[in-house]
Amino acid sequence: MTKPLLIAENISKYYDGRVACEKVNFELWPGEVLAIVGESGSGKTTLLKCLSMQIAPNAGRALYSLRDGRTESLSDLSEAERRFLMRTDWGFVHQDPREGLRMGVSAGANVGERLMAVGERHYGRIRSTALDWLNRVEIAGDRIDESPRNYSGGMRQRLQIARNLVTAPRLVFMDEPTGGLDVSVQARLLDLLRGLVRTLGLSVVIVTHDLAVARLLSTRILVMQQGKVIETGLTDQVLEDPQAPYTQLLVSSVLQV
């Protein structure tokens, strides 16, 4: 019997009475990739922050199915439990890798940090795991001792992904992971992400304004406008046959080359 990994129930968040997102409901199943799309200011990132408990929603709740089988409301967990979840069972890929990486320490230490946080105390094993992960995200092993400052934007983003996936999380949040990268690097990163998501069976909530990203990665899509979900469905279905006028506008405004 499988059950949803993450359930959003009526999540609403207001800033000073202004709606950021309102009454968002969805279920995320294991192995599913859900894309949240919409224009800037539509509440995508606020929703992601509410789901990952970085900010508290004003109303509604997010339920998460823990590894031991319990399904708990995230706001009922203690801070210790939430933070533990955050560094073991979850990953968070920021748009700007500098936010997700520790820029002062080497790439190897960046990947190893989560392992050390869950109690790994063997240098040799940490290092070989880090090497293995650098390899998987196509970073040359001989650059393991370099600071991420020496890395290009695309490499930093791949390093950030490796750092998040090293503890085999079940749920990964991504906030515009390809933003700020040039198109060819974007394509390579998307290819890599798609491979990892498929082989590891990850569940992903990805926020993007780029419909191409949503199309390539996601199985389901949620379209937001002014804080509300205006359309949801299978990615192909929504993009091929958009129902809501705003979605039609969005789809038709993609540049065709």
Next chain:
Amino acid sequence: MTTGYNFAYLNEQTKRMIRRALLKAVAIPGYQVPFASREMPMPYGWGTGGVQVTASILTPQDTLKVIDQGADDTTNAVSIRKFFVRTAGVATTEETEKASIIQTRHRVPEAALREDQILVYQVPIPEPLRFLEPRETETRKMHALEEYGIMHVKLYEDIARHGHIATAYAYPAKVNGRYVFDPSPIPKFDNPKLDDCAALQLFGAGREKRIYAVPPYTKVRSLDFEDHPFSVQKWEEPCALCGSTTTYLDEIILDDKGKRMFVCSDTDHCRKSQEKAA
């Protein structure tokens, strides 16, 4: 006394406040207790934290020893000793065995300490997580939730860069299996002396306004990796003055042609060894 100062400079209210912080610190080994640090008649970095702790626990019957880098005759040690002679009129000594309170900067005496002695450390930066996590709110949370993985990130970086754990002083350790703490900038050579020590150890950071403690006979374990265990410094030659091979040695440059000698940093211990040998 005619100095016009209260005994040991601080007023009684302040001493009481500091003693309360000390009691709390002893009750929670390794936990940094905030306290209302006072302005002292010496600059920050000269041991204002240690001086306030010493002033609060000092009684007229005490015998005080002050060391700086192991030596009794360095500027910092001399001025703090003078300060307490003038403001408290207590007896002072250079002999570790005769002291009831030892205030120290950067060293632990070589001689084993006893239950009736108190060691007071001067601490510049009490927070061991500071260099990796600049936010105080965050480091407090990390201590509360025992999130110490980041401490090992620092040690990992050491090994990745130097092939071994290169941190040689202020080496982080875990007290009583719970709090990770900074044992002040003592050489890691001294870390094993903190473990299961008979004397009460108090740490005062004046600028950072924190007090912490290691009660007698408390476990202090230096952090390390399974395949890179904690180890202390070793020297290839004995002390040039007393011939000791078991003490912490300072390197002294003798001329500009590369001549140098290694001597004990603990001057009292070195003198005693020489007297014994003579």
